[in-house]
Every structure is written in C-alpha cells, then in structure tokens.
Amino acid sequence: MRLSSKFDGTTKYAHWDYIKVEKTPIPNAAPVVSNVTASQRTDGSKIVDIYYDLYDANAELCDITFKLSANDGASYDIIPSPANLSGDFGDDLPSGTNKHIIWNAVAESYGLDGSYLYRVYADDGSSPPMPESFVPVAGGTFNNGTSDVTISSFYIDKYELTQADYQAVIGVNPSSSYGVGDNYPVYYVSWFNAIEYCNRRSIQEGLTPCYSYSSYGTNPANWPGGWNSTSSNHTNVSCNWTANGYRLPTEMEWQFAARGGNQTHIYTYSGSNDLNAVGWYNSNSGDTTHSCGTKAANELGTFDMSGNVWEWVWDIYGSYPSGSQTNPTGANSGSDRVRRGGSWHNYADYCTVSYRNYDDATYSSPDIGFRCVRVSP
Numbered sequence: 001m002r003l004s005s006k007f008d009g010t011t012k013y014a015h016w017d018y019i020k021v022e023k024t025p026i027p028n029a030a031p032v033v034s035n036v037t038a039s040q041r042t043d044g045s046k047i048v049d050i051y052y053d054l055y056d057a058n059a060e061l062c063d064i065t066f067k068l069s070a071n072d073g074a075s076y077d078i079i080p081s082p083a084n085l086s087g088d089f090g091d092d093l094p095s096g097t098n099k100h101i102i103w104n105a106v107a108e109s110y111g112l113d114g115s116y117l118y119r120v121y122a123d124d125g126s127s128p129p130m131p132e133s134f135v136p137v138a139g140g141t142f143n144n145g146t147s148d149v150t151i152s153s154f155y156i157d158k159y160e161l162t163q164a165d166y167q168a169v170i171g172v173n174p175s176s177s178y179g180v181g182d183n184y185p186v187y188y189v190s191w192f193n194a195i196e197y198c199n200r201r202s203i204q205e206g207l208t209p210c211y212s213y214s215s216y217g218t219n220p221a222n223w224p225g226g227w228n229s230t231s232s233n234h235t236n237v238s239c240n241w242t243a244n245g246y247r248l249p250t251e252m253e254w255q256f257a258a259r260g261g262n263q264t265h266i267y268t269y270s271g272s273n274d275l276n277a278v279g280w281y282n283s284n285s286g287d288t289t290h291s292c293g294t295k296a297a298n299e300l301g302t303f304d305m306s307g308n309v310w311e312w313v314w315d316i317y318g319s320y321p322s323g324s325q326t327n328p329t330g331a332n333s334g335s336d337r338v339r340r341g342g343s344w345h346n347y348a349d350y351c352t353v354s355y356r357n358y359d360d361a362t363y364s365s366p367d368i369g370f371r372c373v374r375v376s377p
Contacts, residue, residue, distance in 0.1 A: 060124035146320040154377035179289035192228035203243030234361035260299030270305035271298030279307025286343035309369035317358035343367035
C-alpha cells in the first residue's frame with residue numbers, strides 16, 4: 001500500500017489536506033499456499049478432503065494444481081485426473097482461507113496410507129515458479145547451543161548442487177577424480193564460485209540477483225578482473241536479503257534446515273542418529289563422492305546435509321553471539337567463510353548438524369560444494 005498526500009508549503013506544521021491510499025503491486029511476488037491438510041473420509045467413500053489457505057500479494061487470480069509424490073518427495077509427478085477433483089481447484093481462484101479441494105482418490109487407486117506425499121501449487125503467472133527440487137522451510141525458533149535463533153520461512157534445494165546444474169550456468173565442470181557425473185555434487189568450488197553461480201543463475205531465470213560486488217552491481221560479467229582471486233575481497237560482496245534470486249543459506253538457515261526445521265526429531269545427523277542411513281562419510285564412501293539423494297532424506301525432505309560434500313554458507317566465521325537473535329547473518333568481520341555438514345572424507349563427528357568449519361573464500365577441494373536457497377515468496 002502507498003499513502004499519497006498534498007502539503008500546501010505555507011504553514012509551519014505539516015498537515016494532511018487529503019490522503020489517498022493506493023495499492024502498489026509487489027513485482028515477482030509469487031502466491032503463497034499455506035496450512036495444507038489432507039484427510040480421507042471414513043464413511044467408505046475414501047474421498048480425500050484437502051484444505052489450504054491462498055494469499056496473493058497483488059490480488060491476482062491463481063491457477064491451483066494438486067500433485068503427489070511416491071518417492072518421499074524427490075519429485076511430485078503424480079497428477080490426479082481433473083475429472084476426479086472438485087472444489088477450489090483449477091483456474092482463476094481468488095485468495096482466501098480454508099480453501100477446499102475434494103478428490104475422489106479411490107477412482108484412481110490412490111489413498112492416504114503413508115505411501116504418498118502431497119502438495120498444492122498456485123500460479124498467478126507473475127513470477128517464475130520455484131524449482132521442483134526446492135522444498136519450503138517454515139520459519140521457527142531453535143537453539144544453536146549458545147542462543148535461541150529465530151529464522152523466517154525460506155525455500156531450500158533438497159539436493160546439493162549437481163555438476164550438471166553448475167555446468168549449465170557456468171559452462172564448465174570443475175569436478176574430477178572423486179566422482180564425476182551429472183547427478184554427482186559439484187566440488188572444487190570456492191565460496192567465490194558459489195556466489196558467482198547464484199547470481200548468474202538468477203540472471204538466466206529472470207530473477208533479481210542477491211549479491212553485489214562493491215560498487216560494480218549484481219552482474220558478475222561487470223565485476224573487476226581478479227575479484228575472486230584474493231581472499232580478502234570476500235568482504236566486498238554484499239547480499240540483498242529480500243531479492244528473489246538464488247543465494248547461499250546463512251549458517252543458521254542451514255542448521256535449522258539440517259535439523260529438520262519445525263519437524264525436527266533432534267537427531268545427531270541430518271535425518272537420523274545413524275549416519276550410515278543418511279550420509280556418505282569416510283567409513284562408507286569408498287573415498288569418493290556419491291550421486292545426490294541416494295541416502296535417506298531428513299524430516300523436511302532434504303538430502304546429504306550430513307556427509308557427501310561440505311556446503312558453503314554465507315557467513316563470515318566468528319563466535320556465536322549470546323542472546324536471542326532473528327535471522328542472523330554471521331560475524332561483521334573476519335577472514336574466513338563457514339562451511340557445514342562434513343563430507344565423504346571425514347569422520348562422523350564432522351558430519352553432525354552442529355559442527356562448524358571454515359576456510360578462506362578462494363579455497364576449493366574435492367569435498368566442498370554448496371546448495372542454494374531462495375526467499376519465501
């Protein structure tokens with residue numbers, strides 16, 4: 001909303017001659033689906049009732065679809081027939097609460113028996129959709145061992161960035177000798193490489209890049225030669241936290257997601273107390289990386305947040321501050337950037353959801369990669 005006013009310019013004190021309230025569209029603001037629930041009727045019909053809330057910042061009409069996953073959320077590619085769906089489903093639906101979809105699941109031999117995950121999608125045509133591999137992380141509060149930290153909602157890629165995805169944006173695959181293939185995590189990437197990837201991908205997809213370098217803007221093509229060759233240059237990179245492009249998670253966003261967000265079971269590792277179930281580390285990796293997503297997921301449906309490759313995060317390394325915090329972004333100064341999660345090369349102790357490590361921004365190795373996040377629209 002925007003307030004418009006007129007001032008006569010002649011009196012000592014400002015006064016409102018008139019006030020006009022205008023609706024100001026929010027560019028690239030995707031619709032938000034929340035509070036989704038599904039239950040199957042027990043009257044013998046096996047009809048499934050799906051309830052959800054829908055909000056569109058620009059009051060645009062939205063197209064609503066409903067999809068299922070049969071592989072623990074790796075993909076949502078089961079689309080019920082529209083002939084078996086009714087209610088608040090289909091094209092041109094307005095925002096509102098307690099929206100209701102009625103699904104005749106028995107007509108398609110599906111049921112809510114624990115074999116399927118479900119998701120409601122909304123599209124108002126105003127912004128690019130979130131990639132299929134990104135999962136929502138609802139905001140919440142947790143304790144990082146020193147203080148209580150509150151995190152706002154965001155989206156995170158359920159997978160570490162793959163070599164195919166990195167090459168599609170940057171044009172080269174730096175990975176070699178420790179697992180090579182489209183679905184393997186990219187490695188031999190520095191923190192600077194991760195920053196560049198995020199902005200270039202954002203530009204490719206028509207999103208607003210998150211990172212700027214000094215006064216040179218957000219397009220890495222315009223950044224000065226050698227910007228990524230000297231570690232101390234890392235402090236020249238700033239982040240626009242409201243931009244809708246790709247970025248690295250903050251350290252606390254990463255830890256919150258690795259713990260399972262609000263669904264956490266407070267496991268030692270991301271998704272289990274048994275690292276063999278969820279991660280590749282030195283006792284089971286065979287001294288190499290492995291394809292992303294081949295171990296079990298955590299409570300949010302993310303994979304490999306313990307083991308496989310370390311993951312760069314945004315933060316400058318420093319001691320955790322005391323006292324409650326909201327959306328912290330790390331130390332204000334320092335020489336190193338944080339990486340989290342452990343790797344195929346490490347002992348189990350390095351792969352816990354709380355272990356911290358760090359290196360300078362130019363450093364790369366065969367066991368460091370990254371994953372991306374985006375702000376919640």
